[in-house]
Amino acid sequence: MQSSAVFLIEFGCLILGLGLLGRFAGRFRFSPIPLYLLAGLAFGEGGLLPLGASEDFVAVGAEIGVILLLLMLGLEYTATDLVSHLRTHYPAGLLDAVLNALPGAVLALLLGWGPVAAVVLAGVTWVSSSGVIAKVLGDLGRLGNRETPAILSILVLEDLSMAVYLPIVTALLAGVGLAAGGVTLAIAVGVLTLVLVLAVRFGRLVSRFVSSDDPEKLLLVVLGVTLVVAGVAQQLQVSAAVGAFLVGIALSGEVAEGATSLLAPLRDLFAAVFFVFFGLHTDPASIPPVLLPALALAAVTTATKIATGYWAARRAGIGPRGRWRAGGTLVARGEFSIVIAGLAVTSGIEPSLGPLATAYVLILVLLGPLTARWTEPLATRLTGRSRRRSAPVPPGAHEALDDQDTVGRT
Numbered sequence: 001m002q003s004s005a006v007f008l009i010e011f012g013c014l015i016l017g018l019g020l021l022g023r024f025a026g027r028f029r030f031s032p033i034p035l036y037l038l039a040g041l042a043f044g045e046g047g048l049l050p051l052g053a054s055e056d057f058v059a060v061g062a063e064i065g066v067i068l069l070l071l072m073l074g075l076e077y078t079a080t081d082l083v084s085h086l087r088t089h090y091p092a093g094l095l096d097a098v099l100n101a102l103p104g105a106v107l108a109l110l111l112g113w114g115p116v117a118a119v120v121l122a123g124v125t126w127v128s129s130s131g132v133i134a135k136v137l138g139d140l141g142r143l144g145n146r147e148t149p150a151i152l153s154i155l156v157l158e159d160l161s162m163a164v165y166l167p168i169v170t171a172l173l174a175g176v177g178l179a180a181g182g183v184t185l186a187i188a189v190g191v192l193t194l195v196l197v198l199a200v201r202f203g204r205l206v207s208r209f210v211s212s213d214d215p216e217k218l219l220l221v222v223l224g225v226t227l228v229v230a231g232v233a234q235q236l237q238v239s240a241a242v243g244a245f246l247v248g249i250a251l252s253g254e255v256a257e258g259a260t261s262l263l264a265p266l267r268d269l270f271a272a273v274f275f276v277f278f279g280l281h282t283d284p285a286s287i288p289p290v291l292l293p294a295l296a297l298a299a300v301t302t303a304t305k306i307a308t309g310y311w312a313a314r315r316a317g318i319g320p321r322g323r324w325r326a327g328g329t330l331v332a333r334g335e336f337s338i339v340i341a342g343l344a345v346t347s348g349i350e351p352s353l354g355p356l357a358t359a360y361v362l363i364l365v366l367l368g369p370l371t372a373r374w375t376e377p378l379a380t381r382l383t384g385r386s387r388r389r390s391a392p393v394p395p396g397a398h399e400a401l402d403d404q405d406t407v408g409r410t
Contacts, residue, residue, distance in 0.1 A: 011057060014043065018272045029139055030369055031132045033334050034362045036272050040279015041287075041358075058277050065274030066339055067230045067244040068267040073130060073159055074248020075256045075263075092150070092312035093157030099304040101126040107297055113350045116172045120344045123165055124357050125301045127158045129334025132365060136329060136372045147322035150313045151329050162336060163242045164189060169340065173347040198250065207255040219262045222251070241339060271335065278338050279358065281345050286355040294359035302367065305330045306375060320383070321376050328375025332368020337361050 017039060025032035104125030108118035133155065137143050167187070198206070210225065212218040226247045233243030251259060309327030318326065341357030344350065 007057070014039075014058070014276065015269075018276065022268075022272070031129075031135065031332070031334065031365050032272070033129075033132065033275055033338075033365050036275035037279045037338075037358055037362060040276040041282060041284045043276065043280060058273055058280065061270050061273040062277030062342075063240070063274075064227075065267075065270035065272070065277075066241050066342075067226060068263060069131075069271050069274070069335055069339070070241040070245040071226050071248045072260065072263060072267050074245040075251060075260050077156060077159070077249060078252050078256075089150075089153040089157060089312070092154055092308070092315060093161065095311060096154055096158065096308045097126060097161065099308055100301055103297060103300045103304065107293060108353075111293065111352075113353065117344065117350045117353055119172060120169060120340060120349070120353065121357070123169060123340040124333070124337045124360065125297060127162065127333065127336040127340070128155060128305065128330045129332045129336065129365065129368070130155050130159065132332040132334045132368055133329055133372075136332070136369050139369075140373065142325070142329075145322065145325065147309075147313045147316070147318045147326040150316045150318065151309065151326050154308065154312055154330065158336075159245070163245060166242050166340075166343075169343055173343055173349060204253070206250050207253050210251060211255045215258070215262055218255070218258055222247075222255075222259045222263070223266075274342075275335075275338060278342050278345070278354075282354045282358050286352065287359050290352055290356040291359055294356050294363060297356075297360055298363040298367065301333075302331050302364070302371065306371070321380055324376040324379040325372075328371040328373075329368075331364060331371040333361050333364040 018036060021035040021039060022032045025035055101122035104121035104123070105118040108121040109115075113121075133151065137148060137151070142148055210218070210221050212221065226244050229247050230240035230243040233246075234240040248256075306324075306327030309330040310323040313323040313326035337357060338361055341354055341361075344357075345354040
């Protein structure tokens, strides 16, 4: 009885603290993810006040948090949208993967961590934070900008790529052989293809089966189906997160909209618990030794993300200022990077990988909103100076360029 009371007090204080941190972040208009990570560091081993009674429950809540993050991500896209983006923007997705995954893989190999850790760190540096970027676009009033579809296309391709990448990482971390890993990947690709086909052709029937006018029943059915599919996916070594993502894709229309509004508070709660859980398993004393590599990696991948966004926007016919905005917006890393690093931390392949990923995400989740706001003005000023030095600019040229870049802006 006493242990139950301690659990309630301890977990209640944790949730209350997260709520206050989220409110603080909202007041200053930045992502609460770094504050959640710092809270985890404070309550973990080596922190100020280690958790005791509630740590097991936090572990379960963290797993649910990952599932809900991926479910909500899937609900944002229809299968038709995914297929369309894949056909139209796959060159930008390939460039994104090469430029941003390679630095992480190279650093892991240089540090002597081995090929499996290289694959994991490549994923950490590859994927931008959809949640942080969506919030930044809304805060800056750029949702209607001409470059925004190019940004969203890259995010969609990254999310879709995770459905293939996560099973590969799961198999590698489990230490299965080449044959078993190939089977796992084949299952993942097969399930992904099947779900996309079913969602395109029979999405309305699936949504009609899940649909309900009663919000309570809709919530229970969607959440139940998601957890069951996630569990089956994990049994098949495909990853529970991928299973949840596919459920989200399969649902569309009013069902997806209703489920999104109902699940959003749950997602926010358990996602916060997930970030805290990741911090709990990182000793604060282990971060200073990897801080310099994390800073170097952050600097390199900031440049590669800006280059990716610039190229993707240029390919879409966007003017120079919009290209710089697109590049600066893509810099932030967040939830997916922590999900990938969390798999590695749980498997115990490399003790320093978790602290490095924590420091890396903390740096870029704070830097991302700044690059989104200031990359374009800084680049415009620098290129303007070089242009003035090299040749005279006809009157009105800058104004015409501004008009080209701001068409469709809300």
